[in-house]
Amino acid sequence: MRIDIVTIFPEFFSVLDVSLLGKARESGLIGLGIHDLRDFTHDRHRTVDDTPYGGGAGMVMKPEPWGEALDSILVPESVVIFPSPAGEPFTQATAQELSTEPHLIFGCGRYEGIDERVVDYTATRARVRCMSMGDYVLNGGEVAAMAMIEAIGRLIPGVIGNPQSLLEESHSDGLLEYPSYTKPAEWRGLEVPPVLLSGNHGAIAAWRREQQLERTRRIRPDLLD
Numbered sequence: 265m266r267i268d269i270v271t272i273f274p275e276f277f278s279v280l281d282v283s284l285l286g287k288a289r290e291s292g293l294i295g296l297g298i299h300d301l302r303d304f305t306h307d308r309h310r311t312v313d314d315t316p317y318g319g320g321a322g323m324v325m326k327p328e329p330w331g332e333a334l335d336s337i338l339v340p341e342s343v344v345i346f347p348s349p350a351g352e353p354f355t356q357a358t359a360q361e362l363s364t365e366p367h368l369i370f371g372c373g374r375y376e377g378i379d380e381r382v383v384d385y386t387a388t389r390a391r392v393r394c395m396s397m398g399d400y401v402l403n404g405g406e407v408a409a410m411a412m413i414e415a416i417g418r419l420i421p422g423v424i425g426n427p428q429s430l431l432e433e434s435h436s437d438g439l440l441e442y443p444s445y446t447k448p449a450e451w452r453g454l455e456v457p458p459v460l461l462s463g464n465h466g467a468i469a470a471w472r473r474e475q476q477l478e479r480t481r482r483i484r485p486d487l488l489d
């Protein structure tokens with residue numbers, strides 16, 4: 265997979281050079297390109313925003329720099345993702361779906377957002393997804409893009425050492441994950457559930473499934489609808 269990111273804060277994504285995704289890049293599993301939107305401006309002040317038509321507070325990102333930036337990286341197979349509080353919910357299912365794509369482009373907005381014509385025009389040349397990370401408002405798309413890149417990247421075969429662990433996490437099967445324990449067997453008067461020390465794998469699997477269902481009912485009943 266190749267991932268390209270367009271942003272006015274390219275340094276924000278330098279963290280992708282380390283940890284899990286850093287290794288995936290070194291091994292060639294993920295190609296990464298980070299593009300400064302201001303490199304696609306032509307005025308002395310490298311202007312990327314202007315006042316909104318129709319009035320209102322704040323500034324809107326100009327379409328021209330976005331058009332040139334996306335022209336420089338877009339191919340018909342691309343999926344262009346615009347983080348947005350007005351987008352469709354990004355879920356584990358979305359991450360799974362996008363992890364099979366050959367090319368993702370993340371368009372990180374700032375200010376009050378990007379001129380809508382950028383979304384409309386880009387949709388004539390590639391698939392466009394406006395995606396929300398949740399019902400709260402960030403100052404820009406970079407944090408959302410970072411979260412999506414991590415959620416997607418870790419699902420790419422070969423990125424995670426033990427793919428079995430992907431099968432047992434929250435949301436991988438539509439339920440919250442079961443509680444986990446490790447040594448010591450007793451800690452500050454708290455003991456590990458005895459079934460986990462029994463060696464009875466059938467009983468352990470049944471207990472874990474029940475824990476998933478109980479947790480999901482208690483914490484996220486909406487997942488059971």
Ligand SMILES: Nc1cc(-c2ccc3cc[nH]c3c2)n[nH]1
Pocket residue numbers: 347348349372373374375376377395396397398399400401402403404405406408
């Ligand atoms: N889930 C979520 C996305 C955002 C978001 C995404 C892009 C921009 C650009 C300017 N403000 C933004 C906010 N907030 N919350």
